[in-house]
Each structure stands twice: as structure tokens, then as C-alpha cells.
Amino acid sequence: MATPKSKSPRSGLSPVLALALVIVAFFAGRFITLPGELPVPSNGPTVVGDDLPAAPVERRSALETAAEGAVNAAAQAEVASPEALLLAEAATYETAEAALEATGFLADRPPQGHGETGHSFYTVQPMQQLSLHPRAYLMPRFLTQGQCDHVIAMATKRLAPSGLAFKAGDTAENTRDIRTSSGTFMSRHEDPDGVLAFIEDKIAMVTMVPVGHGEPFNVLRYELNQHYDSHYDSFSEEEYGPQTSQRIATVLLYLADVEDGGETVFLLEGKDGLARLATIDYKACDTGIKVKPRQGDALLFWSTAVNGTVDKHSLHGGCPVVAGTKWAMTKWIRNTCFGRMC
Template structure:
């Protein structure tokens, strides 16, 4: 009972002080002051709540628009350099393996032209065989059709432009790239999981090694046909993995988009997570131009 009495006495004192202050300053001024303190408290609480949620301080507004409309002057370049800046948008899809996605890497017209030049020269795709393997006992692993063509054989100049852009994106000279392998996958066709690099223990000594692969999707696929990485970030690493299964990280083909992935670590050893395959096409047709890139100049 005593505590209630004290609380009531305190409330009464506050009321008296408020009436006294209001009569001296005036109600309009009091109202403005109250509004000011209320808005200040509300704004401060919003800032604090934002910090708690994000864990960092909000970015000052002046930094958000700092690079809008900014122009960058190219630096003086060496004899083999370029005079202009290059902007190629990309997204890192995975670090294990290192896989990078490039949206709108080529135009619709460029993709259509490449398909047109390849159509008349398609043949069943083949495999590099290990010791003891034959075309007969490896039938069904790779069921696409394709053809090889180098940029120097393309009179339109499109493959040369694509090749130059790939060199910029990978920072590996054009001279290290093999000829383009243009592939077509029809309904039901696939490529079981495999490595692009050649393990010397299985394929014998190698003069040079494929360090990276660049896939340029020439067509979109309505359903299926994804490029998949079953061992991405340590997934499915067991002896029971079926190399025909379409599992793991999947990249859906979209016309004009590019996919780069590295088969070797920086120290030159094969990245086991770079194993990949092509899921069966369920609906539509898949066209892709593959550029394999080596650690030495390709002959």
C-alpha cells in the first residue's frame, strides 16, 4: 500500500509540473516540442533496429550514388594491352568447383549464326578412351552430335569475336584454346558425368592439360539439358554415386549465356569437384559451343 501511495504522489507531482510548464510556455510550443522529441526518438529507434538486423551500420546515402554516372579513364597500357575498358557481367556460381556464369555473353544473332554453320557438319560425338575402353563398351555415355570448327575457319568472324571475349573473361590468351566443339543434344540425349582434364594415371602422359572449359549456350532448353556438377561443395562423394544421375549444382541453358569452370587447381592438380555432365533433354533442343582451354599454347 505504501508503494502505491508513493507512485500516486509522484504522478501528481509530474502533473503539476506539466501544468505549470504549459502555462508559462504555451500549449502550441509544448505541442511542437513534444512532436520534435517523438520524431527524433522514432528515427533513432529505426536506425538502431536496422543495425541489429543487419549487424552493420547503414551505408550513408552519399556513398550509394557515388559511382552513378562515374567515368573511368583507362591507364597507359603495354604493347600487348588494350586502350579501352571492358565490362563483362558475371556471377560466381560455386567456389568448389570454381564455376562462373556470364549472362548475355553472346547475341541472339551470333548464336543463330553458329548453329547455322554447324548443322550441315554434325556427326556422333566421340569420347577420349581410357585403357581397356572401346566405342562399344562406352556406348550411351555421350549421345550428342557435334563438330569442331576453329575461329580461322569461320568466314563470318563471329567465332573470332567470341574467342576474344572468352580470352578477356578468363585472362588466358586465345592461343591456349582448342577449336570450338559445337554440340547438339536432342530429346533424351545426355553426357554422363566426366572430367575435361585427363588424369595421366588413366590416359597416359599429357603434353598439356585442359585447365578450364567455357560453355556458350546457343539455345534455351524448355526442360532438362542442364549442365550439372554432382560433387559441388563435397556433395555425393561416395563410392555408390551413379554417374548417370542428374544431381548437384545445375545450370539451365539460356541462349547467349556463358559458363566457365576450372578443371585444375592453381597448383595444376585436378579438381575432383569439377566433374560434370549434361542432363538429358526432356523438351526442346540444346545447342552449345564448348571451348576447352589448356595450360600451354594449343597446336
């Protein structure tokens, strides 16, 4: 017979105070973000680096306001959910950078000394792990609305039907309906306002892969019913022959909200997802996981496994647009450096 456990002594922490502390911790984890000294375009975020204040800001911070609201609600026995409080507070900031500056969260943790290629500022981006098979992560509010609009304005002037990398047996005729979007390639050197440079540098910091490993940006527009059948971004030697350079990761940046459709789908997601490979419908959007486009969000996924081999779980596609227009920008990252940034 199990011995009954003795009752723990009653804690001196009141339920109201405990709830307030939980809410403060919840907000603090979400507002650790990306301050820095990136090239800041006129429509970019305000970032914080060496000039972090020596003490927390004197004005009431978002954390203090949220905590007091939680205590008051608990005292009245009308406690709002942490999720509701978070959404209400986060809506007051356009970017995570702005939230960090307003709260002074790292005011008592100034950056330390760094090496020749290091930075004198912190880099942390809110990130949701979507999957480990493939490795896929959502980074909310990665870009501002102004940055998204700037990229769309640049790309609109030069769109053309999107192309494909042909493998053995492919022709323009038999691949006609695989990718139906319009697109263009753009590099940081074409943007005197520095917006593309800012985005590229930010991608390099969150992926920890130098800028020189990234291909030029590919900006895409999907209109009604346009789509991209599921495919791999990496190039297997069985289909494309020996490769001197391989795509290892993709960052997909959503430049506009889509009214309906246009999701990014991973049909083989899951530890056992490859069991579906033999019977997969490459046009399907009803298996695995789907990521809904939201303006400013970024989707990072790895096309290769940790050992460098192609990860078959990374099969992905763009679902048809049902209503509205989808704008996205792709940054493919390789395992070797090339081009002007090397």
C-alpha cells in the same frame, strides 16, 4: 549486467532518398560490362572504347529512370523489389555492352596507358559465382541472339555423332551410351564473318588466358533424351598416361533456350562433395547443382585446382533433354599454347 546503448542521433537522410541510392548502386554494379575493340561482326554488339564521351550523356539514362521510379514508388508506399526493377530495366538491352553505352557509366573514367599487349578499353563481364568447389561462374548474356544463331547455322551443315577420348579399357561398344549428342569442331579461321574470332577473343579476356591456349570450338546438339554422362574434361595421368598439355578450364556457351531438361550438373559440388565420389551414379542429375541452359549465357569452370592438379569436384555432365533441342558450344582451355595462334 550489460550497459544499455545510447540511441544514435537521427540521420538526416530520408528513407525515400536512402532507398533511391541503394537502387542506383545496385544497378551500377550490374551494368559495369564489356566495352572494347573486339572484332565486331555485323550481328554483334556495339562496344565502347577510346571514344568514351568526356561527360555523361545528356539523355536520361537507365540509372536515372530506375532511381526516379524507385523514389516515386517509395513515396506512394508501394515499393517494388530491387530484383523486379532490375529485371524490368535489363530487359530493354540485349547485351551488357549496350547497357553500358546507354548509361555512360565510365564516361569520367577514360582508359589509361597500357603495355604492348594491353588494350585501350575496359573489359568487365557480369558474373555470378556458382561454386568454389569446383570454381564455377555463370556469365549472363555473354553472346547476342544473332551470334548464337550464326554459330548454329554454321554447325548444322557439318554435324556428326560426338566422340570420346578413350582411356584404358574403353571401347566403342562399352561407351556407346555415355555421350549421345551430335557435334562438330570449328575454328575462327573458318568464319569469314568474324563471329567466332569475336567470341574467342572475349573468352580470352574474361579468363585472362591467351587465345592460343584454347582448342577449337566444339559445337553440340542434344535432341530429345540425349545426354552426356558425368565426366572430367581434364586428363588424369592415372587413366590417360603422362600428359604434355592439360585442359585447365572450360567455357560452355549456351546457344539456345531449352524447353525442359538439358541442364549442366556438377554432382560433386561442395567442399565435402568428394565424399560422394565412391558411390556416384554418373547418369544422375539429382545431386549437387544444375545450370539451366539460357541462350547467350556462358558457364566457366576450372578443371584444375590452383596448384595445377586435377580438381575432382569438376565432374560434370549434361542432363537428358526432356523437351526441345539443346545447342551448346564448348571451348576447352589448356595450360600450354598450341596451333596457329601461338
